[in-house]
Amino acid sequence: MVTRDRRRRVTITDVAEHAQVSTTAVSKVLRNAYGVSEAMRLKVQAAIDELGYRPHNAARAMRGRTFTIGVLLPHIRNPFFADILDGLTDEISASGYQAIMVQSGGNDPAAERRASDALVDRQVDGVLWVAPVCPRGQLEKLAKDIPLVVLGRHDRSALYDCVLDDDEVGAELVVEHLIALGHRRIAHITQKDTVGGRTALLHTIRAATYERMMTEHGLADHIAIAATSYTEEGGYDGARELLVRDPRPTAIFAGADQAAFGALAAVHEAGLSVPGDISVAGYDNARLTGLAHVALTSVDQDGAIMGQTAGRLLLERIAGRTAAVRFSVTPTLVARRSTASPGPSLLGE
Amino acid sequence: MVTRDRRRRVTITDVAEHAQVSTTAVSKVLRNAYGVSEAMRLKVQAAIDELGYRPHNAARAMRGRTFTIGVLLPHIRNPFFADILDGLTDEISASGYQAIMVQSGGNDPAAERRASDALVDRQVDGVLWVAPVCPRGQLEKLAKDIPLVVLGRHDRSALYDCVLDDDEVGAELVVEHLIALGHRRIAHITQKDTVGGRTALLHTIRAATYERMMTEHGLADHIAIAATSYTEEGGYDGARELLVRDPRPTAIFAGADQAAFGALAAVHEAGLSVPGDISVAGYDNARLTGLAHVALTSVDQDGAIMGQTAGRLLLERIAGRTAAVRFSVTPTLVARRSTASPGPSLLGE
DNA sequence: GAAAAGATGGGTAACGTTACCCACCACGTC
DNA sequence: GACGTGGTGGGTAACGTTACCCATCTTTTC
Numbered sequence: 236m237v238t239r240d241r242r243r244r245v246t247i248t249d250v251a252e253h254a255q256v257s258t259t260a261v262s263k264v265l266r267n268a269y270g271v272s273e274a275m276r277l278k279v280q281a282a283i284d285e286l287g288y289r290p291h292n293a294a295r296a297m298r299g300r301t302f303t304i305g306v307l308l309p310h311i312r313n314p315f316f317a318d319i320l321d322g323l324t325d326e327i328s329a330s331g332y333q334a335i336m337v338q339s340g341g342n343d344p345a346a347e348r349r350a351s352d353a354l355v356d357r358q359v360d361g362v363l364w365v366a367p368v369c370p371r372g373q374l375e376k377l378a379k380d381i382p383l384v385v386l387g388r389h390d391r392s393a394l395y396d397c398v399l400d401d402d403e404v405g406a407e408l409v410v411e412h413l414i415a416l417g418h419r420r421i422a423h424i425t426q427k428d429t430v431g432g433r434t435a436l437l438h439t440i441r442a443a444t445y446e447r448m449m450t451e452h453g454l455a456d457h458i459a460i461a462a463t464s465y466t467e468e469g470g471y472d473g474a475r476e477l478l479v480r481d482p483r484p485t486a487i488f489a490g491a492d493q494a495a496f497g498a499l500a501a502v503h504e505a506g507l508s509v510p511g512d513i514s515v516a517g518y519d520n521a522r523l524t525g526l527a528h529v530a531l532t533s534v535d536q537d538g539a540i541m542g543q544t545a546g547r548l549l550l551e552r553i554a555g556r557t558a559a560v561r562f563s564v565t566p567t568l569v570a571r572r573s574t575a576s577p578g579p580s581l582l583g584e
Numbered sequence: 585m586v587t588r589d590r591r592r593r594v595t596i597t598d599v600a601e602h603a604q605v606s607t608t609a610v611s612k613v614l615r616n617a618y619g620v621s622e623a624m625r626l627k628v629q630a631a632i633d634e635l636g637y638r639p640h641n642a643a644r645a646m647r648g649r650t651f652t653i654g655v656l657l658p659h660i661r662n663p664f665f666a667d668i669l670d671g672l673t674d675e676i677s678a679s680g681y682q683a684i685m686v687q688s689g690g691n692d693p694a695a696e697r698r699a700s701d702a703l704v705d706r707q708v709d710g711v712l713w714v715a716p717v718c719p720r721g722q723l724e725k726l727a728k729d730i731p732l733v734v735l736g737r738h739d740r741s742a743l744y745d746c747v748l749d750d751d752e753v754g755a756e757l758v759v760e761h762l763i764a765l766g767h768r769r770i771a772h773i774t775q776k777d778t779v780g781g782r783t784a785l786l787h788t789i790r791a792a793t794y795e796r797m798m799t800e801h802g803l804a805d806h807i808a809i810a811a812t813s814y815t816e817e818g819g820y821d822g823a824r825e826l827l828v829r830d831p832r833p834t835a836i837f838a839g840a841d842q843a844a845f846g847a848l849a850a851v852h853e854a855g856l857s858v859p860g861d862i863s864v865a866g867y868d869n870a871r872l873t874g875l876a877h878v879a880l881t882s883v884d885q886d887g888a889i890m891g892q893t894a895g896r897l898l899l900e901r902i903a904g905r906t907a908a909v910r911f912s913v914t915p916t917l918v919a920r921r922s923t924a925s926p927g928p929s930l931l932g933e
Numbered sequence: 934g935a936a937a938a939g940a941t942g943g944g945t946a947a948c949g950t951t952a953c954c955c956a957c958c959a960c961g962t963c
Numbered sequence: 964g965a966c967g968t969g970g971t972g973g974g975t976a977a978c979g980t981t982a983c984c985c986a987t988c989t990t991t992t993c
Contacts, residue, residue: 292705293645294949311660336685356641643979646948
C-alpha cells in the first residue's frame with residue numbers, strides 16, 4: 236500500500252501550542268468539562284476556529300465516546316426506514332451525535348451478524364436496530380456491551396429498549412376494514428421465517444393476528460397465507476401464488492406497503508383491476524406513499540415519531556439509564572382507493 | 585456520564601499471550617503481512633477463534649486503515665441508491681471492507697458538508713459520494729485527503745474518479761421516444777439548483793439535453809420546465825405546476841423515477857389518465873420498479889454495475905492508484921405502459 | 934566451510950485523545 | 964498568620980494497533 240502524502244491533520248496539540256495552553260485545557264474546552272474559565276474558553280475556541288481543528292474520532296474512540304450512533308437497517312428499499320432515520324437524525328443531531336447506517340441484509344441472520352459486529356468494531360456509542368431477525372439472546376449479548384434500542388419487535392427485555400407499533404391493533408384494523416367492506420376470502424402476505432420459533436417478530440404478529448381475526452369472524456376456512464418477504468419482489472411472488480387459488484381471494488392484506496406494491500403489479504399483470512376485482516391493503520404508510528398514484532389503503536405508524544423516540548431513548552441510555560423502556564405507538568387505518576366492497580359476482584363461495 | 589461495566593474487549597495482546605507469541609506476530613497474521621510461517625498462522629488463528637477476538641477499529645484507525653468505506657447518499661428514499669449500494673457491497677466485502685452510509689441531506693449544501701466531515705472524522709479509507717451538489721473545489725479538497733469516487737456528476741478532475749451514466753444519451757432517448765410517439769408538448773421536471781452555476785450535475789445535463797432536443801426538433805416553443813426536486817414530492821408539485829398550463833402538455837419527462845411517481849399521483853388526482861391523457865416517463869429504472877403496477881417508461885442505468893465499479897475504483901485508489909478514471913455506462917430506454925401516442929384530440933396546438 | 938541471502942519472529946515507538954491526579958493561586962475564616 | 968476551600972490550569976499514563984527496525988536461524992552459493 237502506498238502512503239498518500241495527505242497533509243497532517245490538525246491535532247489538539249497544534250491547537251494547544253497556538254493558543255499557548257496545555258492540551259488538557261483544549262480537551263476540556265472541547266468537552267465542556269468543568270474547570271475552564273471564560274477567558275480560556277474564548278482563547279481556545281479562537282485557536283480552534285483559526286486552525287480549522289476537528290476532533291479525531293478514532294482517537295476519541297480509544298478513550299471513550301465516538302459521538303456516533305449506529306443504525307442497522309435490513310435494507311434501504313423501504314421508505315418507511317427513511318422516515319425512521321429522519322426522526323432519529325432530528326433527535327440526536329442537536330447533541331452532536333452522528334448516525335451511521337449499515338445494511339443488515341434483510342432476512343439473512345449471518346449477514347445481520349456481520350453488520351452488527353461491524354458497528355461494535357467501530358465503537359459506536361449506541362445502536363438502533365431496526366427489525367432484527369436474530370435470536371433474542373444475541374440482542375441481549377449486544378445490549379450488555381452497548382446501549383441498544385430495538386425497533387419493530389415485541390420482545391421484552393431488561394437490557395434494551397423497544398420501540399414498536401401495536402401490530403396486533405394494526406392488523407386487526409385491516410382485517411376488520413376488509414370484512415366490513417364485505418370481503419370473506421381475505422388472503423395475507425407475510426415474511427418467511429429464517430430462524431425457527433420466533434413469535435416476537437412483527438411479521439409473525441401481523442400474520443397471527445390475521446389468522447385470529449379470520450377465525451373469530453368464522454372465516455377460518457378462508458385463511459390463505461403466502462410466506463415470501465416484505466419487499467416488492469416478495470409481494471409480487473406472494474400475490475401470484477395467491478391469485479391462482481380457487482376460489483380466488485377478493486382481498487389481499489400485505490404485511491408491508493412494499494409487498495403491497497409488488498402485489499399490485501402481480502394483480503395488474505393477471506389482468507385484474509384494483510379495487511374492482513380485488514382489494515389490496517398494506518402496512519406502514521410511509522410518508523409520501525399517500526402520493527402514490529394508486530392510493531394504497533394502509534396502516535399508519537408514525538415512523539418519524541418512532542425514530543425520534545428511539546433517538547431519545549438511546550441518548551438517555553448513553554447518559555446512564557439502565558431501566559428498560561418500551562414505547563408503543565398505536566397505529567391507525569388510512570383507507571384509500573385500493574380497497575372497496577367486492578362486486579356481487581365475487582361474493583359467491 | 586456513567587461508565588458501563590462492559591467487560592473488557594479481547595485485544596491483540598490477549599491473543600498473543602494465549603498463543604505464546606508476540607503482538608507483532610498476531611498483527612502480521614491479521615493483516616496477511618509478509619514473514620509469517622504457516623505454523624504461526626494456524627497457531628494465531630486458533631487463538632483468535634478461541635478467544636473470539638475482533639480487531640478494534642478505532643485503534644487501527646489511529647495507525648492507518650479502518651477497512652471502512654464511507655458512502656454519502658442524498659437520502660435513502662430512492663431505490664436506485666439501493667442498487668448502487670448493493671453493487672458496492674458486493675465488490676468490497678470480499679476484501680474485508682465495510683460500507684457505512686451517511687445521509688447527505690438531498691439538496692442542502694450545509695448538511696452535505698456536515699455529512700462529508702462526519703466521514704472524514706471517522707477516518708474512512710475511501711468515500712463514495714453519490715450525486716453531490718457542492719462546488720467542485722470541495723470535492724477536490726476532500727480528494728486530497730481521502731480516495732474519492734463521485735457517482736452521478738460529469739465533472740472532470742485529476743484528483744478523483746467519476747462513475748456516471750451518459751445522461752445526455754439517456755435524456756435524448758426519452759425525448760426521441762416521446763416525439764416518435766407523436767408528442768409535441770413535452771414538459772420536463774428537474775431539480776432546482778441550490779448552488780449557482782453548476783453545469784456538471786446530472787439533473788442540469790438532463791434538463792439541458794431536453795431543451796436542446798426540443799429545440800432541434802423545432803419544439804422550442806413547447807419547452808416547459810418545472811424545477812422542483814428529484815423526489816416524489818418534487819414530482820407531485822412539478823406536475824401540478826405543469827398541468828395547469830394552457831395548453832396542457834401531453835407528456836411529462838421526469839428527471840428521476842421518484843419524481844415520475846409523484847407526477848403520476850398528481851396526474852391521477854387531476855382526473856387524468858396515463859397514458860390516455862398524458863404520458864409520463866422517468867429516469868433510473870431501479871431494480872423492481874418494472875414491477876410497479878403502472879409500468880413506468882424509464883431510462884435504465886445499471887445501478888448495481890455502477891456501484892460495483894465505484895467499489896473497484898475505490899479499492900484501486902486505496903491500493904495506490906493516483907491517475908483519475910472515468911467510467912461511463914450507456915443507458916437504454918425501457919418503454920413500458922406509461923407512455924403512448926397522444927390521442928388525436930390532444931394534438932391540436 | 935565461510936559468507937551471503939532469505940525466512941521468520943519480536944521490540945518498540947508512535948498515532949490523538951482524555952481521565953485522573955496534582956499544583957498553584959486568591960480568597961475568606963478562625 | 965496559619966489553614967482550609969474553591970477555582971483554575973497542567974502533566975502524564977494509558978487506550979489497541981501497526982510500521983519500522985533489528986535479531987535470529989536456516990538455506991544457498993562460491
